[in-house]
Each structure stands twice: as structure tokens, then as C-alpha cells.
Amino acid sequence: MLRLFALFLILALPAKAEEIVLGLSRDEVAITATFEGSEILVFGAVKREAPIADDSTLGVIVTVAGPDKPVTVRRKDRRLGIWVNTDAVEVDAAPSFYAVATSASMEDVLRDIEDLRYRITIPRAIRSVGAEVGDSSSYTEALMRIRADQDLYQMLEGEVDLEQETLFRTAITLPANLTEGDYQAQIFLTRGGEVIDEFRTAIPVKKVGLERWLYNLAHEQAFLYGLMSLAIAIAAGWGASAAFSLLRR
Numbered sequence: 001m002l003r004l005f006a007l008f009l010i011l012a013l014p015a016k017a018e019e020i021v022l023g024l025s026r027d028e029v030a031i032t033a034t035f036e037g038s039e040i041l042v043f044g045a046v047k048r049e050a051p052i053a054d055d056s057t058l059g060v061i062v063t064v065a066g067p068d069k070p071v072t073v074r075r076k077d078r079r080l081g082i083w084v085n086t087d088a089v090e091v092d093a094a095p096s097f098y099a100v101a102t103s104a105s106m107e108d109v110l111r112d113i114e115d116l117r118y119r120i121t122i123p124r125a126i127r128s129v130g131a132e133v134g135d136s137s138s139y140t141e142a143l144m145r146i147r148a149d150q151d152l153y154q155m156l157e158g159e160v161d162l163e164q165e166t167l168f169r170t171a172i173t174l175p176a177n178l179t180e181g182d183y184q185a186q187i188f189l190t191r192g193g194e195v196i197d198e199f200r201t202a203i204p205v206k207k208v209g210l211e212r213w214l215y216n217l218a219h220e221q222a223f224l225y226g227l228m229s230l231a232i233a234i235a236a237g238w239g240a241s242a243a244f245s246l247l248r249r
Contacts, residue, residue: 040064058165
């Protein structure tokens with residue numbers, strides 16, 4: 001009886017005027033020993049049950065986020081001629097990778113109150129900060145600047161191609177220095193800066209082949225990994241010495 005009541009309740013809910021139908025060029029990313037980065041094409045369409053009376057502009061926002069990790073951001077000062085760590089800020093959770101692509105400028109497609117609610121922009125994606133110093137915002141800005149220089153944080157305004165407010169697509173470039181884990185791809189539809197629909201899917205990023213074998217060996221059999229590394233170093237040194245001796249003859 002309760003299940004029947006719940007079904008009637010769901011059917012009684014009004015259908016969304018606009019919904020996202022999503023596609024991805026790949027559903028996982030493999031990190032190999034020769035991995036130099038990758039690109040994910042995010043594309044989709046806007047499904048409508050009826051013509052839209054609202055004449056406000058449709059906006060599309062695409063985000064791809066790597067696993068959250070705690071981060072300690074430190075400041076170095078010169079003391080007695082030596083650079084030492086002084087103050088520090090603890091960031092409870094910062095995405096290891098974060099890209100935001102929009103169909104127009106961020107201020108045109110998203111209101112600040114909606115950003116506060118959904119945590120879409122890069123500063124909002126970096127969650128609560130526990131600070132040991134007064135000016136913690138400068139440390140967060142430094143973290144964003146460093147990761148932006150490494151292509152780990154990307155702000156791609158106007159990079160979503162939206163055709164006739166129906167079809168959209170964009171490309172997100174993943175750098176070589178990725179953290180392994182499940183990456184979350186999210187798409188937001190907005191009108192008048194308000195989110196009217198969202199879609200989320202996971203993209204596994206994992207090491208495979210030789211890279212996976214070496215990773216597992218280093219973490220699960222550290223002693224054997226150390227012996228193997230030592231043997232390779234000795235063999236490489238002997239090989240270089242032998243080659244040099246042949247060249248001198």
C-alpha cells in the first residue's frame with residue numbers, strides 16, 4: 001500500500017520543463033606508463049516536453065572534479081638567511097582536479113546565491129578552511145594559482161558550444177599529473193542565473209598495465225620493490241660502465 005501511494009505521489013509531481021540528456025566520449029580514463037594526458041568530450045541535448053514561455057537566456061555549465069583531498073598550504077619566510085615554513089592554512093577538502101566550462105560568462109549564467117548552493121565555481125568547490133592565521137583567503141588563492149599553473153584547475157568561460165538552446169558540447173583536457181579515483185562530471189542548466197536541472201555521472205580514472213603493477217608492488221610489497229629498484233640501478237650502472245669502456249677502446 002505504501003509503495004502504491006509513493007508511486008501515485010511521484011506521478012503527481014510536475015515534469016521538468018527542460019531536462020539534460022548527456023553523452024561522454026569516454027566512460028573511463030586509463031593511466032599507463034606513457035600517459036601524457038587525455039581529453040573528454042562532453043555533449044548532450046536539452047529535452048523539452050513543451051515550448052518554453054520563459055524568454056530568459058539558457059545557460060549550460062559543465063564541471064569535472066577529481067577526488068577531494070585535504071591540503072596544507074604553507075608560507076615561507078626568510079629567517080636568518082634561511083627560507084623556513086612559517087604560517088599554514090589547513091584546507092579540509094580541495095578537488096585534486098577541477099574544470100568549469102560555461103556557455104557564456106559566469107556572471108551571466110549563474111547567480112551568486114546559486115553558486116553558494118551548488119558550489120560550482122573553483123573557490124566554492126574548495127570546501128571549509130580551518131586557518132591558523134588571520135588572512136586565510138590569500139592561502140586559498142595561492143592554492144588555486146599553483147594548481148591553475150599545473151592545469152589542474154581550469155576556468156573555461158564561453159567554452160561550451162550551445163546551438164539553438166538545444167545541443168551543447170565542450171572538451172575538457174585532463175593533464176598527465178592526474179590523481180587516481182572517480183571523477184565527477186556535472187552539467188547544470190540555468191535560466192536567469194538559476195539552476196533548473198542538473199545531471200551527474202562518474203568517470204573512473206585508474207592506473208592500468210605496468211603502471212598499476214608497479215604501484216601495487218611499491219605499496220603492497222615494499223621490500224621486494226626496493227630490491228628490484230636496487231637491481232635495476234646496479235644493472236644500469238654496470239651497463240653504462242661497460243658501454244663507456246667499449247667506446248674508449
